[in-house]
Amino acid sequence: MNLAPPDATTDARRAFFDARPASAAAVDLSVRIGGLTLANPVMPASGCFGPSLGRLIPVTELGAVVTKTVFGTPRGGNPAHRLTEIRAGMVNSVGIPSRGAAGYLAQQHPHYQALGVPTIISVGGHRPGEYARVVRDLAGSGVAYELNVSCPNLDRHGADIGSDPDAIREVVRTTRLETDKPLIVKLPVLVSSIADCALAAEEAGADAVCVANSIPALPLERYTRAPALGNVIGGLSGPGIRPIVLRLVWLASRAVQIPVIACGGIETVDDALDYFSVGATAIQVGTASFGRPFAMVEIVRALQDRCLTDGAGDINALIELWRAE
Amino acid sequence: MNLAPPDATTDARRAFFDARPASAAAVDLSVRIGGLTLANPVMPASGCFGPSLGRLIPVTELGAVVTKTVFGTPRGGNPAHRLTEIRAGMVNSVGIPSRGAAGYLAQQHPHYQALGVPTIISVGGHRPGEYARVVRDLAGSGVAYELNVSCPNLDRHGADIGSDPDAIREVVRTTRLETDKPLIVKLPVLVSSIADCALAAEEAGADAVCVANSIPALPLERYTRAPALGNVIGGLSGPGIRPIVLRLVWLASRAVQIPVIACGGIETVDDALDYFSVGATAIQVGTASFGRPFAMVEIVRALQDRCLTDGAGDINALIELWRAE
Amino acid sequence: MPRPEPVWDDAPVLVHDIVGERYHWLVLATRTIAATALAGQFLMITVPPKGGERILLPRPMAIHRRHPEQGTVEVVYGVAGRGTTALADVAVGERLLVTGPLGRGFEFPDAALPTATGAQQARTALMIGRGVGVCAVMGSVEDAARLGLKATVVVSGRSRANLIGLADCAELGAEVIPVTDDDGSSRMPALAARLRARFDAGPPDVILVCGAGVLARLAAELGAEWGVPVQVSLEAHMACGLGYCHGCAAPVATDPAVEGPLVCVDGPVFDAAL
Amino acid sequence: MPRPEPVWDDAPVLVHDIVGERYHWLVLATRTIAATALAGQFLMITVPPKGGERILLPRPMAIHRRHPEQGTVEVVYGVAGRGTTALADVAVGERLLVTGPLGRGFEFPDAALPTATGAQQARTALMIGRGVGVCAVMGSVEDAARLGLKATVVVSGRSRANLIGLADCAELGAEVIPVTDDDGSSRMPALAARLRARFDAGPPDVILVCGAGVLARLAAELGAEWGVPVQVSLEAHMACGLGYCHGCAAPVATDPAVEGPLVCVDGPVFDAAL
Numbered sequence A, B: 001m002n003l004a005p006p007d008a009t010t011d012a013r014r015a016f017f018d019a020r021p022a023s024a025a026a027v028d029l030s031v032r033i034g035g036l037t038l039a040n041p042v043m044p045a046s047g048c049f050g051p052s053l054g055r056l057i058p059v060t061e062l063g064a065v066v067t068k069t070v071f072g073t074p075r076g077g078n079p080a081h082r083l084t085e086i087r088a089g090m091v092n093s094v095g096i097p098s099r100g101a102a103g104y105l106a107q108q109h110p111h112y113q114a115l116g117v118p119t120i121i122s123v124g125g126h127r128p129g130e131y132a133r134v135v136r137d138l139a140g141s142g143v144a145y146e147l148n149v150s151c152p153n154l155d156r157h158g159a160d161i162g163s164d165p166d167a168i169r170e171v172v173r174t175t176r177l178e179t180d181k182p183l184i185v186k187l188p189v190l191v192s193s194i195a196d197c198a199l200a201a202e203e204a205g206a207d208a209v210c211v212a213n214s215i216p217a218l219p220l221e222r223y224t225r226a227p228a229l230g231n232v233i234g235g236l237s238g239p240g241i242r243p244i245v246l247r248l249v250w251l252a253s254r255a256v257q258i259p260v261i262a263c264g265g266i267e268t269v270d271d272a273l274d275y276f277s278v279g280a281t282a283i284q285v286g287t288a289s290f291g292r293p294f295a296m297v298e299i300v301r302a303l304q305d306r307c308l309t310d311g312a313g314d315i316n317a318l319i320e321l322w323r324a325e
Numbered sequence C, D: 001m002p003r004p005e006p007v008w009d010d011a012p013v014l015v016h017d018i019v020g021e022r023y024h025w026l027v028l029a030t031r032t033i034a035a036t037a038l039a040g041q042f043l044m045i046t047v048p049p050k051g052g053e054r055i056l057l058p059r060p061m062a063i064h065r066r067h068p069e070q071g072t073v074e075v076v077y078g079v080a081g082r083g084t085t086a087l088a089d090v091a092v093g094e095r096l097l098v099t100g101p102l103g104r105g106f107e108f109p110d111a112a113l114p115t116a117t118g119a120q121q122a123r124t125a126l127m128i129g130r131g132v133g134v135c136a137v138m139g140s141v142e143d144a145a146r147l148g149l150k151a152t153v154v155v156s157g158r159s160r161a162n163l164i165g166l167a168d169c170a171e172l173g174a175e176v177i178p179v180t181d182d183d184g185s186s187r188m189p190a191l192a193a194r195l196r197a198r199f200d201a202g203p204p205d206v207i208l209v210c211g212a213g214v215l216a217r218l219a220a221e222l223g224a225e226w227g228v229p230v231q232v233s234l235e236a237h238m239a240c241g242l243g244y245c246h247g248c249a250a251p252v253a254t255d256p257a258v259e260g261p262l263v264c265v266d267g268p269v270f271d272a273a274l
């Protein structure tokens, strides 16, 4: 074979790692979550990031990173297949394997610390009372805790903890006693009233809500109709869920004063601005990072560029330009 | 029915109106919903059918037709735009205009009766107590009532009536007193536990549940980010919601003994079989009829053909072949 | 006039070309629709799936020309969003699922028709369309030619190259008033003055217009001045085209307890009430 | 051997052809990956959006051949579902976003390497692959050629026309045992007998196999009989390829409280434990 020799690194990739113009870096994209100030409003969605992604992208350009959900005690996760892609989007039933709080601290947290970005630790529980214990066991590590209440409540026939405002209140109230760091409550989609859930979190002392987790779904194999996932049910994510989550973010933002962090199908700066326009303060990127590892970094840079071109001094001014109401 | 003569030019359309082979017509596709036997398990979704569609297709091949939801008193519906299409699917905020029960009986029911197919009347209410009154006012018209409980409960800050098992029980219990005809409860998607909702319907005396309505969503215009719908929020429907609704049908079927009628993104016989394989007894077709008016008739015919090719004597035998478990 | 019964048809695409700089021209073989469609009626065109792109809702499109002898209709459309982008990919020889003819079309009021005994002078009609809106009125230009009315057609567009229907008007013997943005002739005071100059001495017997904006307002104003009826063709987002989905509410304020008109069955052509 | 650092690259497609009756052959220009990839490592290939089709997850693909001097790698794939169907639409000259090299590759155990002082007779390796599974072992055939090992490659497929890598093996000086379904030679007792006949007298020093099915079981059996190590390359559905999504659980039973191996970082190559 006699093929023209290409460059060591293609132009696109070289340009990506070139230094950003000083004007862009000077734009103030900072946002506040409780007492915490993040350099910008872009972070990964829990479970869609790990320190190994930091090998591919300049992760220090992100506002924060979020860990995969940590449970108090070790869990092995679900059987294969743990994920698939159908036309409606990605469906995963990873099942949140976890090394437990102690295992996280010993084996994983050091790698997060080495990234040089604020680390938000996602926390899970099988019952409302468990979250506080996990946060206590995390012994002050991390800059904030994201309470993933999209976990089945084993005390209540398995409906998600986060679908019950009373359970949300209990999670936040008990966890609040263990830490002064910001608490973010990450809500599920399948709830009767997202406003009631967000309000419950706010009233109990949460500093922000994250809206939302993936949407439970059942993908079947074509032809055989066998369940495509080992766990039968998984969480649908990706751009197809965006219009559903946009409504939830809009309703949650109108219900509470605390910041709403939007999560659901964000791939580009325009998707982020859609969420900002309905009231979000920050955004998380999940599925998009798999196909385009640099998606988050691109969004941060595009927000800087939009501020410059739209003449917005900071992110709040940019968002004001796009408020839906 | 008044079918215009098919076009001389197109074979496809001529073939569609040709008589079906006797072998196909002999297949027993009948299903039972409470005391009612339908010739086959295929019917339109409420709001996605009207007698005018009967001008385009041989509607007598359907198992039943379902009316748009009828409220007790007249409602005008939502301002334009009432619908749009985005990549995730169709989104509608029609808002259920209704002429009220009396108006329906006087102006619309005669056209349904003229179709020569069993008519299931969809019934709406602003409060749990209203459904019984509407059914009483419908004075025995129709072969069954589908109680659309995906309506905001005006007594409870607007969460859907159908997201609260107690409210479902009240709707069914009070309506049961007014009629012996089959009652089908059509559930919303955004509920904490579809099993609890389906069980509440069954316990209170419903003959079937329909799973599910469209999924609330907020579509924005590209570029301007203005809400694309006059009502801001609408219902997402079409194939993109299928994996979400498949899970709900699976869970509901495992929870109750009464039939589960599946509704959500069904376009082809394979979609129907997907739902049958997770436990559905009958299916409804909504969005698909807009782009392909004959979609429902095609599904009925394909079910007949599958029974013949798979050697299944009736629909239950065909479904048994495809049960997921 | 009784409305023809709608049918669906799997219509072969005979022609699919670019016209002007931005429009697409479709000729579809669909004998029943071509034979029965009334002026101002429309089709619902289902966009076939292609390369993974799925368009769920059919797109409403005016019937630009009817050729009953040939069993064909013409449609002219602009690419607006996902649906029309995908439609533009359909090749000659493929088939398009179409439903029609649909809706209430334009109808010349009796006063505008030549009387059975023969009027003293030819009756006249003024049609006004802009961009693809010209298509909605072209069926009436066809009717006028058939009925012996004199038709004057305002054809508005961004530029000369993008005016739709000039050849059709010439073929049908209609007078054309071409106006464009690039020379300012399409702008409101200019166009209004031109029409008043043309018609103040002898107003048309009816005005037919397509569009909800300034052109409809101008038509209504002139109609009131001249004392002649005005009909306007409106657009709405549609799903069924048959009156059952209730998606195509006309953009008019209405009593909250009573549903207002539906564009697909009560329109798309409405009598303009000033 | 330390694993090379993965990079993403926007790699120009130099060749995209059909090979045999059912496979697609890609040559990608990606200098860093070509220079660093180890035998048995893989890429994640992002399928670009096209005509409305959106593929969200990148697809894992073995690196079939590495050409560090030319800065290229080769991939051979079969069309399975939506992702590979869309991938097959990519034209020469377009770019593909690829991440790699990823995972634990095949590594000859020390016992299979020629000693520094020179072994008395050449060490030998047996590679077994079926269909595109041949690609996973081809990097080891390259290594064997470079290191002076004698490689024997079982190339299995449905038919002669669909055997992958025959030309590669010839170029690399490897012995090929082609077996196919259509003449029955790929079936288990036949293939096992043939390999025993070929190797019982002088077994290979290592067996490398791709696939979770009968071939892996055969390799494990022969490895146990001959007392030589066996390495097997497995597949799993993947999202990240980097070990952080936890999507690629190996299809093995594990303690419910402890997560089992992940194919993308703990594999795809595992030591076969019989």
Ligand SMILES: Cc1cc2nc3c(=O)[nH]c(=O)nc-3n(C[C@H](O)[C@H](O)[C@H](O)COP(=O)(O)OP(=O)(O)OC[C@H]3O[C@@H](n4cnc5c(N)ncnc54)[C@H](O)[C@@H]3O)c2cc1C
Pocket: B083, B084, B085, B086, C042, C057, C058, C059, C060, C061, C062, C063, C075, C076, C077, C078, C079, C080, C081, C082, C083, C084, C085, C132, C135, C136, C234, C235, C236, C237, C238, C268
């Ligand atoms: C009675 C009638 C006749 C029409 N005749 C023509 C014609 O002859 N030529 C032509 O180019 N266009 C015509 N239109 C407009 C045409 O239907 C829209 O341009 C088209 O639907 C846009 O679809 P899209 O997917 O490209 O745009 P998108 O913006 O992606 O569409 C999103 C949704 O909004 C709807 N929508 C968006 N714009 C319109 C609109 N202007 N009218 C109705 N629905 C809209 C779409 O149908 C779709 O459901 C007509 C509309 C109506 C109601």
Ligand SMILES: Cc1cc2nc3c(=O)[nH]c(=O)nc-3n(C[C@H](O)[C@H](O)[C@H](O)COP(=O)(O)OP(=O)(O)OC[C@H]3O[C@@H](n4cnc5c(N)ncnc54)[C@H](O)[C@@H]3O)c2cc1C
Pocket: A083, A084, A085, A086, D042, D057, D058, D059, D060, D061, D062, D063, D075, D076, D077, D078, D079, D080, D081, D082, D083, D084, D085, D132, D135, D136, D234, D235, D236, D237, D238, D268
């Ligand atoms: C390490 C590794 C190396 C591979 N090397 C090759 C190769 O060289 N040539 C080749 O043709 N194939 C290879 N495969 C398999 C290839 O990744 C799948 O054929 C491909 O992902 C199918 O995608 P699809 O969208 O066409 O199929 P679909 O069935 O539509 O895919 C649905 C989902 O399942 C996943 N999936 C389905 N089948 C597989 C599978 N066999 N392995 C992994 N994921 C799957 C897809 O990635 C996707 O997420 C390899 C797989 C792995 C894990």
Ligand SMILES: Cc1cc2nc3c(=O)[nH]c(=O)nc-3n(C[C@H](O)[C@H](O)[C@H](O)COP(=O)(O)O)c2cc1C
Pocket: A045, A046, A047, A048, A068, A069, A090, A092, A094, A096, A122, A148, A186, A212, A213, A214, A235, A236, A237, A238, A239, A241, A263, A264, A265, A266, A284, A285, A286, A287, A288, D239, D245, D247
């Ligand atoms: C592979 C995968 C793993 C996930 N793991 C977690 C998790 O551990 N904790 C959590 O709160 N959410 C988890 N999620 C949900 C995401 O954080 C996010 O809420 C969801 O994917 C929607 O965002 P997206 O559409 O951008 O992916 C996971 C999602 C994916 C795809």
Ligand SMILES: Cc1cc2nc3c(=O)[nH]c(=O)nc-3n(C[C@H](O)[C@H](O)[C@H](O)COP(=O)(O)O)c2cc1C
Pocket: B045, B046, B047, B048, B068, B069, B090, B092, B094, B096, B122, B148, B186, B212, B213, B214, B235, B236, B237, B238, B239, B241, B263, B264, B265, B266, B284, B285, B286, B287, B288, C239, C245, C247
């Ligand atoms: C235009 C439109 C109008 C609808 N109106 C009603 C209604 O009046 N009552 C009701 O129960 N559901 C209504 N629905 C919901 C459908 O019956 C159905 O539950 C939903 O569209 C999902 O099915 P699909 O994906 O097949 O469309 C409507 C849906 C659409 C698209």
Ligand code: FES
Pocket: C237, C238, C239, C240, C241, C242, C243, C244, C245, C246, C247, C248, C262, C263, C264, C265
């Ligand atoms: S488009 Fe359905 S009612 Fe008009």
Ligand code: FES
Pocket: D237, D238, D239, D240, D241, D242, D243, D244, D245, D246, D247, D248, D262, D263, D264, D265
């Ligand atoms: S593919 Fe993500 S952990 Fe292996």
